[in-house]
Every structure is written in structure tokens, then in C-alpha cells.
Amino acid sequence: MHDIRFIREHPDAFDRGLARRGLAPESKRLIVLDEARRKIILELETAQARRNAASKEIGEAKKTKNEKKAAELMAEVAALKETIPAMEAAEKAASKALDDALAQIPNLPLDDVPDGKEPSDNVEHHRFGAKRDYAFTPKQHFELGEALSQMDFETAAKLSGARFVVLKKGLARLERALGQFMLDVHTSEHGYTEVAPPLLVRDEVMFGTAQLPKFADDQFATQGRIEEDDLQKFFDQLKYDERYLEAGPAIETRHGTTEIPYRLTREGLELFNFFRAAKNRHWLIPTAEVPLTNLVRESIIDEAQLPMRFTACTPCFRAEAGAAGKDTRGMIRQHQFTKVELVSITTPEQSRDEHERMLSCAEEVLRRLDLHYRVVTLCTGDMGFAAQKTYDIEVRLPGQNMYREISSCSVCGEFQARRMNARYRAKQDRNIRHVHTLNGSGVAVGRARIAVMETYQEADGSIAVPDVLQSYMGGMKKIAKSE
RNA sequence: GGAAGGGUGGCCGAGUGGUUUAAGGCACCGGUCUUGAAAACCGGCAGGGGGCUCUGCUCCCUCGUGAGUUCGAAUCUCACCCCUUCCGCCA
Numbered sequence: 001m002h003d004i005r006f007i008r009e010h011p012d013a014f015d016r017g018l019a020r021r022g023l024a025p026e027s028k029r030l031i032v033l034d035e036a037r038r039k040i041i042l043e044l045e046t047a048q049a050r051r052n053a054a055s056k057e058i059g060e061a062k063k064t065k066n067e068k069k070a071a072e073l074m075a076e077v078a079a080l081k082e083t084i085p086a087m088e089a090a091e092k093a094a095s096k097a098l099d100d101a102l103a104q105i106p107n108l109p110l111d112d113v114p115d116g117k118e119p120s121d122n123v124e125h126h127r128f129g130a131k132r133d134y135a136f137t138p139k140q141h142f143e144l145g146e147a148l149s150q151m152d153f154e155t156a157a158k159l160s161g162a163r164f165v166v167l168k169k170g171l172a173r174l175e176r177a178l179g180q181f182m183l184d185v186h187t188s189e190h191g192y193t194e195v196a197p198p199l200l201v202r203d204e205v206m207f208g209t210a211q212l213p214k215f216a217d218d219q220f221a222t223q224g225r226i227e228e229d230d231l232q233k234f235f236d237q238l239k240y241d242e243r244y245l246e247a248g249p250a251i252e253t254r255h256g257t258t259e260i261p262y263r264l265t266r267e268g269l270e271l272f273n274f275f276r277a278a279k280n281r282h283w284l285i286p287t288a289e290v291p292l293t294n295l296v297r298e299s300i301i302d303e304a305q306l307p308m309r310f311t312a313c314t315p316c317f318r319a320e321a322g323a324a325g326k327d328t329r330g331m332i333r334q335h336q337f338t339k340v341e342l343v344s345i346t347t348p349e350q351s352r353d354e355h356e357r358m359l360s361c362a363e364e365v366l367r368r369l370d371l372h373y374r375v376v377t378l379c380t381g382d383m384g385f386a387a388q389k390t391y392d393i394e395v396r397l398p399g400q401n402m403y404r405e406i407s408s409c410s411v412c413g414e415f416q417a418r419r420m421n422a423r424y425r426a427k428q429d430r431n432i433r434h435v436h437t438l439n440g441s442g443v444a445v446g447r448a449r450i451a452v453m454e455t456y457q458e459a460d461g462s463i464a465v466p467d468v469l470q471s472y473m474g475g476m477k478k479i480a481k482s483e
Numbered sequence: 484g485g486a487a488g489g490g491u492g493g494c495c496g497a498g499u500g501g502u503u504u505a506a507g508g509c510a511c512c513g514g515u516c517u518u519g520a521a522a523a524c525c526g527g528c529a530g531g532g533g534g535c536u537c538u539g540c541u542c543c544c545u546c547g548u549g550a551g552u553u554c555g556a557a558u559c560u561c562a563c564c565c566c567u568u569c570c571g572c573c574a
Contacts, residue, residue: 045543
């Protein structure tokens with residue numbers, strides 16, 4: 001969420017930032033909304049101030065027995081009480097219009113983010129390791145997994161549909177081992193606090209990290225249950241407004257009378273669906289970034305507590321609404337996957353350095369697994385909604401013969417903090433300011449398993465267990481087919 | 484799912500219709516004292532927003548949220564949200 005005061009004071013810089021993302025200018029429209037808002041606030045507050053002053057004068061007039069003046073003042077207050085409610089409603093509407101508009105606008109890129117439109121415009125930052133030579137043609141992870149009878153898409157489809165998988169034996173354990181290993185590295189060596197967060201969260205939490213309102217279609221949510229009382233309340237609210245209720249076709253009853261039933265209009269149905277969806281709903285987290293970042297929502301933290309660093313290994317759930325046809329084979333893009341997440345809460349001064357640090361924490365995991373990867377700085381056109389700057393780590397998948405994203409580390413500035421109302425009290429001047437937030441995968445466990453499988457595959461289709469994982473695998477050195 | 488009790492500044496907490504302009508404490512900041520620190524004492528200290536002649540002055544809103552009653556609401560009424568405890572069910 002942007003600061004309207006910044007936009008008001010730096011409209012050109014704001015629009016330039018949007019332009020770098022390939023977006024049309026917004027400052028003019030926002031400033032118009034803001035001016036409308038401030039105008040009505042001024043009117044409302046003038047009326048309120050007069051009402052308050054007159055009320056005090058009433059007391060004084062009564063004290064001095066000036067009944068005539070008191071009566072006049074009371075008439076004035078009565079008149080103000082007629083007009084103030086409408087102004088209050090107008091003020092609310094104007095503020096909401098501005099907030100709704102602001103909520104739809106993505107964060108601005110930092111100066112050093114490369115300009116570009118597409119992933120191909122991302123800039124390589126550095127590499128670790130090198131492509132390996134194989135004496136055979138490396139297979140893709142799903143070929144390996146299915147041949148081992150430890151990765152089963154068909155059964156998963158019976159249970160849950162496409163984009164799910166059942167893992168067994170060594171591959172199931174490899175998933176667990178990777179998560180444990182990563183958490184241990186981050187907690188015991190990188191200073192992150194391990195958290196086991198809720199996987200189901202409220203609307204406002206999803207808004208805080210900016211999954212809502214814009215990306216609702218990408219999320220899974222639980223369905224609220226509607227009871228009879230709720231339904232009655234819903235229809236009471238409609239009040240036979242013809243936008244929502246209309247007369248249906250007449251029905252001849254058994255008794256020869258004609259009844260004209262009411263039914264929902266299209267808009268009424270939409271309203272009903274909205275009402276039902278919002279009732280007792282929870283969202284399934286698409287990433288632990290959501291609960292971890294929101295840990296500090298609606299609070300004022302002492303600067304001495306910063307930076308805060310949180311990590312969690314959780315399942316993540318994504319509807320993959322816009323990904324039809326993409327990565328349909330294998331486990332690259334699933335509705336459910338495991339990820340170790342890193343989140344930092346910092347002061348504005350710390351966030352840039354913390355971003356570099358977070359990247360190196362994520363990289364360390366891949367280094368110890370001895371996986372070849374490259375780091376790219378995302379271009380302005382490829383960055384996520386909330387990010388100011390993002391590094392992606394792309395791991396080499398020899399079977400796919402591609403580099404694929406395995407981690408994404410973003411600094412968000414105060415963009416999310418504003419949405420969450422997360423602030424800190426500065427040590428120096430005791431002022432309250434918004435914190436900065438950062439998030440990164442440290443790293444995606446599902447994709448790390450794929451990378452291990454494809455990188456460590458052997459000619460016979462078995463998979464060597466990387467040294468650092470063997471202790472997490474009960475000493476297992478090789479994942480091979482077993483009866 | 485049932486019942487009861489709650490939601491007040493960064494934190495704790497008083498306040499059940501009218502100097503609440505929200506007591507008091509803790510924390511924090513400044514000062515006095517001290518070789519220094521602690522203690523003690525003195526002073527300051529909620530958040531958000533608007534306006535202006537903008538280092539300042541001033542106004543508005545906020546006691547979970549929204550509506551209502553009233554000349555007047557933290558306080559009363561209604562609805563909703565959230566939390567806690569107990570009971571039931573349950574891994």
C-alpha cells in the first residue's frame with residue numbers, strides 16, 4: 001500500500017516507478033480522489049468543530065440565563081445534526097475509494113532494479129557450481145520417480161486431481177530430510193527463529209501481505225457454512241431492492257391461485273455468493289510468508305528488537321489459476337508443496353543489507369547440497385506485486401536441461417507494513433515509523449527434491465543421497481528401487 | 484456445538500450516563516543529584532487524520548467494529564468481529 005502523501009508530493013517519481021513496471025500513470029487519478037477526500041474532511045470537520053463549539057456555548061448561555069441565545073444555538077446544533085451524517089457518509093465513501101484504488105497498485109521498483117518487460121530481461125547476478133557431465137542422458141525427475149515406484153501421479157489424481165502427487169519411501173523421506181536440513185541451517189547458523197504458524201488465515205492477513213484483494217483467484221479458501229439464520233439475515237439486508245430481487249414467473253397453485261415468487265437477480269446472486277464465501281472463511285496460505293510477516297501486524301515494536309528473523313517449513317497451497325498448460329508434467333507446479341520460508345522485519349535503514357544477507361542464507365542451502373545454480377535480479381516487469389527488488393535463485397535441472405526458480409528473495413520496503421499497520425519506535429527520535437519487510441524461500445523443498453533427483457541420478461535410475469542429507473535419511477546413501 | 488465472562492494508550496490497569504481534557508503503575512525520553520551508575524526526586528510521554536501564517540499553532544476522529552438511545556456515551560441498547568474460561572466432541 002502506498003502512502004498517498006508521498007504520491008501527492010512526488011507524483012512524477014511515482015508515475016515513473018509505475019512506468020518502469022510497464023504500467024500507466026496513476027498519480028493524477030489518485031490525487032483527484034485524495035483531493036475529494038480532503039475536501040469533504042474539511043467540510044465535515046468544520047461542521048463538527050462548530051457543533052462542538054456551539055454545544056459548549058449552550059452550556060455557558062444557560063449558565064448566564066441567556067435563554068434566547070441558548071435557543072438560537074440549540075437550533076443551530078439541531079440544523080448541523082441534520083447535515084453531518086451525510087458528510088460523514090461522504091467522507092467514508094471518499095476514503096474507501098482512495099484506499100481501494102491504492103490497494104490495487106503494486107510496489108515501486110528500487111533504482112538499481114533492471115528495467116525490462118519479461119523474464120528474459122532479468123539480469124544474471126552470479127553463479128555457483130557448473131553443469132555436470134553425465135555419461136548417459138539425464139532423465140527428468142518424474143521419469144526417475146515413477147521408475148522407482150516412489151512418485152505416483154495416477155493415484156494422486158484419484159485422491160485430489162491434477163497437480164498433486166503421492167510420494168513414498170525414499171522420496172517421501174527425502175522431502176522430510178530436506179526440510180529438516182534447511183531449518184537446521186537457518187535456525188542454528190543464520191539466526192532465524194523457527195516458527196510453526198497457522199496454515200489457515202483470515203482475510204485481513206492475506207491483505208497484509210498483498211495476496212488480497214488482487215490475487216484471490218490464485219488462492220484456496222475454506223467454504224463458510226451458511227445457517228438458516230444467516231440466510232434470513234441476508235434476505236433481510238436485500239430489503240426487496242429490485243437490483244437484487246425480481247419477480248419470477250407466475251406459478252399456478254393447486255388451489256387455483258396465482259403466486260409470483262421473488263428470485264435473485266444476477267447481481268443478487270453475486271451478492272449472495274460473496275456473502276456466503278466471506279462467511280467464516282479461511283484462506284490456505286500460499287506461502288509461509290503470509291503468517292510469518294503478519295506476526296508483527298498491528299503492533300509497535302521497539303527498535304532494539306529489530307531485525308527480527310523468522311523461518312518455517314510449511315505446506316503451501318496455490319490454485320495456479322493462470323497456469324493452465326504450464327508445467328503439467330511432473331512436480332514443478334503443484335497445488336500443494338512444501339517450502340522453507342525466511343522472513344525478516346527490519347528498520348528502513350537495514351532492509352537493503354538484510355536482502356543481501358537473506359539471499360546468501362538461501363544460497364547456503366544449495367551450496368551445501370552442491371547444486372549448481374545462478375542468481376538473477378528480476379527486471380521491473382517480472383517482479384511480484386509487493387516487491388521493491390527481487391533476486392531469484394534458479395537451480396540447474398539436468399533432466400529438464402533448464403534453470404528453474406527454487407527461491408525468490410524480495411525486499412518489500414514499507415509496502416506490506418502499511419497494509420498490516422506494522423510499525424516500530426525509533427531509538428533516536430522516538431518516532432513511530434513503518435517497519436520494512438522481506439521474504440525469501442530458503443528454499444522450496446519440492447523443487448529442491450527435484451533438483452537433487454535430477455542432479456544426483458545415476459545410470460541405473462537410482463539417486464545418490466547428498467552427503468549433508470545422509471544423517472537426515474537414517475544413513476541412507478542411495479535411493480533405489482526396492483520390492 | 485452449548486454456557487459464561489471479557490476487548491480501555493507501547494504494556495498492565497481504574498473507570499457502569501456529566502471537571503475523562505481517560506486516573507494510577509510499568510516501560511521509555513529529558514533533567515536534578517552522583518567520580519560514574521543505580522536509587523530517589525522533578526518534568527515529559529497514546530494513535531490516526533485535516534487545516535494554516537508549518538522547528539509551531541489549531542481542529543476532527545478513535546476506549547474491538549458498526550448502528551442506535553440521549554442535551555451529553557468508554558459507560559445504556561442492538562448487531563457483528565475477536566479473545567478467554569468451562570462443558571461437549573475430537574487428533
